[in-house]
Amino acid sequence: MxxxxxxxxxxxxxxxxxxxxxxxxxxxxxxxxxxxxxxxxxxxxxxxxxxxxxxxxxxxxxxxxxxxxxxxxxxxxxxxxxxxxxxxxxxxxxxxxxxxxxxxxxxxxxxxxxxxxxxxxxxxxxxxxxxxxxxxxxxxxxxxxxxxxxxxxxxxxxxxxxxxxxxxxxxxxxxxxxxxxxxxxxxxxxxxxxxxxxxxxxxxxxxxxxxxxxxxxxxxxxxxxxxxxxxxIEPAELPSGLYRSITGTRALAWGLLAAAQRSGLSMVYGAYPITPASDILHELAQHKRFRVRTFQAEDEIAAVGSVIGAAFGGAIGVCATSGPGLALKAEGMGLAVMAELPIVVFDIQRAGPSTGMPTKTEQADLLQAMYGRSSEAPVVILAPATPGDCFFVAYEAVRLAVKYMVPVLVLSDGYLANGAEPWVIPNPESLPEISVGFRTEKEGFFPYVRDEATLARPWVRPGTPGLEHQIGGLEKEHITGHVSYAPDNHELMVKLRAEKVRRVAQEIPATTINGPSAGDLLVVGWGGTLGAITGAVEEAQMEGKAVASVHIRHMNPLPPDLGQILRQYRRVLVPEINSGQLVRLLRAEYLVDAVGFNRVRGLPLATSEIKEAIDQILKEKE
Amino acid sequence: MSEATGVKEPPRYTKKDFESDQDVRWCPGCGDYAILSAIQKSMPDLGIPREDIVFISGIGCSSRFPYYMNTYGFHTIHGRAPAIATGLRLARPDLKVFVVTGDGDGLSIGGNHLIHVLRRNVNVTILLFNNKVYGLTKGQYSPTTEFGKMTKSTPFGSADRPVNPLTFALGVGATFVARTVDRNVAHMEEIVKRAAHHKGAAFVEILQNCNVYNDLAWNAVYDRELKVMHELRVQHGKPLLFGPIDDRRGLVLEGSKPKVVRVKDVAEGALWVYDETDPWAAQALALLTSDPEFPIPVGVLLNVEAPVYEEVLIDQEKKAVADRGVGDVAELLTSGDTWRIP
Known part of the structure; x- marks a missing residue:
C-alpha cells in the first residue's frame, strides 16, 4: 500500500x-x-x-x-x-x-x-x-x-x-x-x-x-x-466541563489578561528575551485587543524598570524572566519593595547556575527569590503546581500585588511552562474580585500612610491634582514618606515592610492534605513536582502506609496552618529539583527535622524515585 | 477643567508653585541650584497642569532633583531612569515625563538605557547634568572626564578616553539634541522649554559646575573673557559666530570639516549657516567639543521629527480594537480546540 x-x-x-x-x-x-x-x-x-x-x-x-x-x-x-x-x-x-x-x-x-x-x-x-x-x-x-x-x-x-x-x-x-x-x-x-x-x-x-x-x-x-x-484506553472519568489543553506559558499569559480585564487596569508587560520565559512575551504580544502593552526591553534591568514605571503610573506592571535574569532584576525589585509598588515578576526556573542548561527544568531559585536582594527586602512568592494552575497563580499574583502594594514573585519552571494538561476552562466571572482604589482624597494624604488591614500605602495615579508627591529608593519616613535617616524610623520601616508581606497569610486558604491528617510520613512539595509526588504518595497509601502529602503554592508567606500540620507526622520528606531549599526554609521556620529528597538532573522528578525515597524513610523509622 | 472644551486649563502658575517643601541638600555653590531654579521658572510656561508632570531620576547628585520639584517625582535606581520613564510613558502617555540624570548615571552605569530611550524616541525630556566627575561618591573620574585627569581614583591620571554626550546622543539616533550652561539661566530656560515641547526623546546636556570636586571644569564658558572666544551660540538659520564684537570669528565648512575664520576675511555667504534639522551638520558641530582648537557649541544642535515609540504601539492597539473589538477573556479561553466532558 x-x-x-x-x-x-x-x-x-x-x-x-x-x-x-x-x-x-x-x-x-x-x-x-x-x-x-x-x-x-x-x-x-x-x-x-x-x-x-x-x-x-x-x-x-x-x-x-x-x-x-x-x-x-x-x-x-x-x-x-x-x-x-x-x-x-x-x-x-x-x-x-x-x-x-x-x-x-x-x-x-x-x-x-x-x-x-x-x-x-x-x-x-x-x-x-x-x-x-x-x-x-x-x-x-x-x-x-x-x-x-x-x-x-x-x-x-x-x-x-x-x-x-x-x-x-x-x-x-x-x-x-x-x-x-x-x-x-x-x-x-x-x-x-x-x-x-x-x-x-x-x-x-x-x-x-x-x-x-x-x-x-x-x-x-x-x-x-x-x-x-x-x-x-477507555476515557478517564474526569470532572465534567468544557476542556482545552493548556501549557503553563499560555496559562500564565492568560491569567494576566484575566486579571487586567477584571481589575479594569491597563497592563504593561516588559521583558527581555530569555529561555524559557520568552514565549509569554510572544503570547501577550498577540493580544493587543486586551490593551496589554508589551515592551521588549534592552535588558533584564530595563524590563523590571519599565514595569516599576508602569506601576508608578497606576498600571499593572509585569515581567518574566528565568534565573539569571532574576539576578539582574534584584536591584529593581528592591526599589519596588522600598517604593511599595505593585509589580509581578515571573521566574521560569531553568537549570543553572549561569547559562546552565537553558531548556531544562529546575527548582533552584527558591532561595534567590526569598533572599536574593540587598538588605531586608521581602516579597510575596507564589508557585503554581501544574500548567493549568499557572492561570490562577498569575491572577492571584496581580490581585495580591495591588491589594498589598507589594512586589509578587511567581516561581514557575521549564517543565510547567512547556508541559500541557487537559484543563477545565474556568468562568472568569468566578475568579475573586480584584479591587483597586486609587487615592484621590487630598484630606489626610501622605504617601506612606497605611491601610490598617493590609498595611498597603495609597496608590496614587500621577495626574491626580493636589496629591503631587515624590518617592524613591531612599528610606522613607513612616507616614510622610519624606527622606529619613533616623535609626528608629528605619527599623520601623523594615518591620512594616516585612509585616505587610506576612499579612498576605490571611489570604491563604486552609492547606489540603492528601491522605491521613496524622501518620508516619508527610511529603511536602512545591511547584511542578505535584504530579510525581501525588502519584508516589498514592502508591504508598495503596500499600497501606500512613503517608500523606501537602503541596505549597504560597511560598512566602507560608500557609499559616503548615507548622501545625508538619507536627502531626513522625517524619517529613521534601522532594525538590535542587540541593535542598524548601527543606531549609521549613527547618528554619518550624524547627522540624525535615529531610530532603533532591535530584538536580534538569529533569522532572520521577514518581518511582520519590516512591523509593518514601519506602526508604519509612524503613529508617523501624 | 474647562466646561466647554473638556480640556484641562492649567492654572496660572508661578515659579513658587513648583518649589517643594523639602530641604535642598546640595553643597552650597553647586551648579544644581541654578538649574533647579531655571527649571522651576520654565515650568509655568509649559502650559501643563502641575499634576501631569513627572520627574524621574536615577542616582547621583543630579538625581536628587525630583525631591525639590512640587510635581510627581520618582528617585529610582542608578542609571535606570530612562527604563522607568519608558514604562511610565507606556502606561500613561498623557503625562509629561522628564528624566534627570548626570554624566555618571546617564553615560556610565545607565549608558545602555540612554541609548535605547533615545533610539526608540520615547516622548521624554532628558536633562543630563555634566560636571565631568562623580560627586556623590566623592570625586572619582566619570565617563566625561578629560583624558589624563588626576582624580581620587586616577592619582596618576585617567587612562579613559572621554565620551562626548552630544555625539553619543546623535549617534544613537536622538531626534532633539541641545546643550546649555548652568551659569546662563535665560539660555537654560529657553532650551528646557524647547526640549519639553519636542515630540519624542529630547536630550539636553547641561554643563554644570561641581565646586567641590571639579571646580570650574567649564570655566571656558563661565569666565567673562574666556567665554568670548570659547562659547559658540548655535541658532537655527544663522551663521555660526563667536569672538569679540570688533573681530568676529565664524565657522566655514571645508569639505566635511569645519574651520575657524575671521569673519572679515571671508566673503559674505561663505559662513556656515546652521540648520538644526540637518543631522550631518549636528554631528560635525557636536564633534567640535572634543577639539580645543574650536569653541564649545551651546544651543539646539538637532531638532527633527520621527515616529514616537509609544504612539506607534498605541496606534497598533487602537487598530486591533477597531478591527476586532476589545478582547474578552471568556472568549479567549474557549478559542481553538476544546472538548466537553459530560
Missing amino acids: SDGTPVSAPKKPRRELDRAVVRFAGDSGDGMQVTGEQFTTETAWAGNDLSTLPNFPAEIRAPAGTLFGVSSFQIQFGRHRVYTPGDRLDCLVAMNPAALKTNLSDLKDGGLLILNTNSFDQKNLDRAGYKTNPMDDSALAGRYRVHKVEISRLTKEALEDLSLGTKEKERCKNFFSLGLVSWIYTRPIEPTVTWIKKRFAKNLEMVEANIRALKAGYHFGETAEIFGECYG
Whole structure:
C-alpha cells in the first residue's frame, strides 16, 4: 500500500490498557514537538487524562544526526488520573540512531520500539557513535518488541505523485509516525487532519502531503503484518466541563489578561528575551485587543524598570524572566519593595547556575527569590503546581500585588511552562474580585500612610491634582514618606515592610492534605513536582502506609496552618529539583527535622524515585 | 477643567508653585541650584497642569532633583531612569515625563538605557547634568572626564578616553539634541522649554559646575573673557559666530570639516549657516567639543521629527480594537480546540 488510500484489512484485536507512556524522539528537524502536540490533542479528544513533557535542545538547528540535537516529546495518558508524563516508556519511536541511543534506557523491558530504519545509515550511525548497527543486535530484539519500519521510504512512496521536492516529502515522515502510533493506541486522527488543513492553509500541496503521510502511517499499522494488536484506553472519568489543553506559558499569559480585564487596569508587560520565559512575551504580544502593552526591553534591568514605571503610573506592571535574569532584576525589585509598588515578576526556573542548561527544568531559585536582594527586602512568592494552575497563580499574583502594594514573585519552571494538561476552562466571572482604589482624597494624604488591614500605602495615579508627591529608593519616613535617616524610623520601616508581606497569610486558604491528617510520613512539595509526588504518595497509601502529602503554592508567606500540620507526622520528606531549599526554609521556620529528597538532573522528578525515597524513610523509622 | 472644551486649563502658575517643601541638600555653590531654579521658572510656561508632570531620576547628585520639584517625582535606581520613564510613558502617555540624570548615571552605569530611550524616541525630556566627575561618591573620574585627569581614583591620571554626550546622543539616533550652561539661566530656560515641547526623546546636556570636586571644569564658558572666544551660540538659520564684537570669528565648512575664520576675511555667504534639522551638520558641530582648537557649541544642535515609540504601539492597539473589538477573556479561553466532558 503506497498511495495512502484506505485498504480494508481484517480488524486486528484490541487490548485494553489502563495507561501508556509514549515518547517520540528524533532529530531537531524531524518535527517531534509537533508530532507530540498533535498526539496530545488526539488523546484529549479520546477523553483520557494526560500529562506531557517536551524536551528539546537549546541549539536552534543542531547538526543533523548528533546526540545533542535530539528532540523528544513524551506523553502519559490513561483511564484514571494521570499526574506526570511518566517515568518509564511503554513505547519509544526513534527516528534516527542518535534518538535511539539517547532514549533507549528509558524504555521498559518488553516495550514497543519503533525505528525508522531508513535513517540507520553509516553516516547517522557514526554521528551517534555506534560502531555496529544496533538494529542488527539480537539483544535489542530479545529485550524489546522491535518494529523496524521504513518510515522515510514509505512516506515518500505515499507522496510519489505529488510535485513536492524530495526534501519536502521527507519532511512529512513525522506525520507517518504519528499516524502509525495513533493506530497503535487507537487515537482519532480527525483533529490532526483539521489541524494540518489550518496550519498549511496557504499551501494545499503540503496539506495533501501531510494528510496522506498521516493516513499512510495509520493504515500501515492496520495492514502490516508486524503489528499483531492495537491498544485501547477507555476515557478517564474526569470532572465534567468544557476542556482545552493548556501549557503553563499560555496559562500564565492568560491569567494576566484575566486579571487586567477584571481589575479594569491597563497592563504593561516588559521583558527581555530569555529561555524559557520568552514565549509569554510572544503570547501577550498577540493580544493587543486586551490593551496589554508589551515592551521588549534592552535588558533584564530595563524590563523590571519599565514595569516599576508602569506601576508608578497606576498600571499593572509585569515581567518574566528565568534565573539569571532574576539576578539582574534584584536591584529593581528592591526599589519596588522600598517604593511599595505593585509589580509581578515571573521566574521560569531553568537549570543553572549561569547559562546552565537553558531548556531544562529546575527548582533552584527558591532561595534567590526569598533572599536574593540587598538588605531586608521581602516579597510575596507564589508557585503554581501544574500548567493549568499557572492561570490562577498569575491572577492571584496581580490581585495580591495591588491589594498589598507589594512586589509578587511567581516561581514557575521549564517543565510547567512547556508541559500541557487537559484543563477545565474556568468562568472568569468566578475568579475573586480584584479591587483597586486609587487615592484621590487630598484630606489626610501622605504617601506612606497605611491601610490598617493590609498595611498597603495609597496608590496614587500621577495626574491626580493636589496629591503631587515624590518617592524613591531612599528610606522613607513612616507616614510622610519624606527622606529619613533616623535609626528608629528605619527599623520601623523594615518591620512594616516585612509585616505587610506576612499579612498576605490571611489570604491563604486552609492547606489540603492528601491522605491521613496524622501518620508516619508527610511529603511536602512545591511547584511542578505535584504530579510525581501525588502519584508516589498514592502508591504508598495503596500499600497501606500512613503517608500523606501537602503541596505549597504560597511560598512566602507560608500557609499559616503548615507548622501545625508538619507536627502531626513522625517524619517529613521534601522532594525538590535542587540541593535542598524548601527543606531549609521549613527547618528554619518550624524547627522540624525535615529531610530532603533532591535530584538536580534538569529533569522532572520521577514518581518511582520519590516512591523509593518514601519506602526508604519509612524503613529508617523501624 | 474647562466646561466647554473638556480640556484641562492649567492654572496660572508661578515659579513658587513648583518649589517643594523639602530641604535642598546640595553643597552650597553647586551648579544644581541654578538649574533647579531655571527649571522651576520654565515650568509655568509649559502650559501643563502641575499634576501631569513627572520627574524621574536615577542616582547621583543630579538625581536628587525630583525631591525639590512640587510635581510627581520618582528617585529610582542608578542609571535606570530612562527604563522607568519608558514604562511610565507606556502606561500613561498623557503625562509629561522628564528624566534627570548626570554624566555618571546617564553615560556610565545607565549608558545602555540612554541609548535605547533615545533610539526608540520615547516622548521624554532628558536633562543630563555634566560636571565631568562623580560627586556623590566623592570625586572619582566619570565617563566625561578629560583624558589624563588626576582624580581620587586616577592619582596618576585617567587612562579613559572621554565620551562626548552630544555625539553619543546623535549617534544613537536622538531626534532633539541641545546643550546649555548652568551659569546662563535665560539660555537654560529657553532650551528646557524647547526640549519639553519636542515630540519624542529630547536630550539636553547641561554643563554644570561641581565646586567641590571639579571646580570650574567649564570655566571656558563661565569666565567673562574666556567665554568670548570659547562659547559658540548655535541658532537655527544663522551663521555660526563667536569672538569679540570688533573681530568676529565664524565657522566655514571645508569639505566635511569645519574651520575657524575671521569673519572679515571671508566673503559674505561663505559662513556656515546652521540648520538644526540637518543631522550631518549636528554631528560635525557636536564633534567640535572634543577639539580645543574650536569653541564649545551651546544651543539646539538637532531638532527633527520621527515616529514616537509609544504612539506607534498605541496606534497598533487602537487598530486591533477597531478591527476586532476589545478582547474578552471568556472568549479567549474557549478559542481553538476544546472538548466537553459530560
